[in-house]
Amino acid sequence: xxxxxxxxxxxxxxxxxxxxxxxxxxxxxxxxxxxxxxxxxxxxxxxxxxxxxxxxxxxxxxxxxxxxxxxxxxxxxxxxxxxxxxxxxxxxxxxxxxxxxxxxxxxxxxxxx
Amino acid sequence: xxxxxxxxxxxxxxxxxxxxxxxxxxxxxxxxxxxxxxxxxxxxxxxxxxxxxxxxxxxxxxxxxxxxxxxxxxxxxxxxxxxxxxxxxxxxxxxxxxxxxxxxxxxxxxxxxx
Numbered sequence: 015x016x017x018x019x020x021x022x023x024x025x026x027x028x029x030x031x032x033x034x035x036x037x038x039x040x041x042x043x044x045x046x047x048x049x050x051x052x053x054x055x056x057x058x059x060x061x062x063x064x065x066x067x068x069x070x071x072x073x074x075x076x077x078x079x080x081x082x083x084x085x086x087x088x089x090x091x092x093x094x095x096x097x098x099x100x101x102x103x104x105x106x107x108x109x110x111x112x113x114x115x116x117x118x119x120x121x122x123x124x125x126x127x
Numbered sequence: 128x129x130x131x132x133x134x135x136x137x138x139x140x141x142x143x144x145x146x147x148x149x150x151x152x153x154x155x156x157x158x159x160x161x162x163x164x165x166x167x168x169x170x171x172x173x174x175x176x177x178x179x180x181x182x183x184x185x186x187x188x189x190x191x192x193x194x195x196x197x198x199x200x201x202x203x204x205x206x207x208x209x210x211x212x213x214x215x216x217x218x219x220x221x222x223x224x225x226x227x228x229x230x231x232x233x234x235x236x237x238x239x240x241x
Contacts, residue, residue: 057171059228114229120170
């Protein structure tokens with residue numbers, strides 16, 4: 015059984031650019047959630063995907079968007095990057111039978127200059 | 128009302144001692160309360176979790192105590208070891224639209240002195 019994997023590990027972008035982060039869910043899990051963790055803070059919920067559709071969103075602007083694929087992997091896209099978008103982006107997978115039990119990947123560290 | 132308040136912000140415990148981290152919440156719709164352990168540069172790892180119909184859950188050296196009427200829950204780490212030094216987050220699961228999102232506390236940086 016493989017855990018949650020994310021790519022890339024680190025990324026440096028400049029303000030105004032666009033970025034795509036990727037996540038592969040844990041084997042047997044069909045639900046993916048994305049979180050943003052600023053330095054020294056707890057993770058903040060961005061959105062959740064189930065059956066390739068967004069089924070819940072936190073307090074993030076529309077320039078944060080996502081996709082889920084038939085194999086349950088997922089992408090997080092962020093357009094028009096701002097300096098405050100610098101953070102650790104975490105993907106968590108879960109089963110729709112126990113969606114509260116979420117297992118996190120190692121994260122992607124995004125730095126916006 | 129969606130907040131989870133965690134204390135203390137940092138904690139230093141001697142090896143072999145008991146580490147206690149506390150959390151409080153307001154939203155009675157929360158239905159699942161996990162604790163996560165995070166090492167620097169890593170993602171949070173699920174440590175132990177509890178549902179509100181149970182007052183205590185123990186797994187090895189880790190125990191969650193849950194007080195539904197006070198809307199508080201805590202993590203106790205018995206016989207704390209230097210390898211337990213990490214940041215600990217409490218969380219609460221909340222239904223939002225069709226999803227279940229986790230609302231996290233601010234974290235506690237735990238240091239176990241040898």
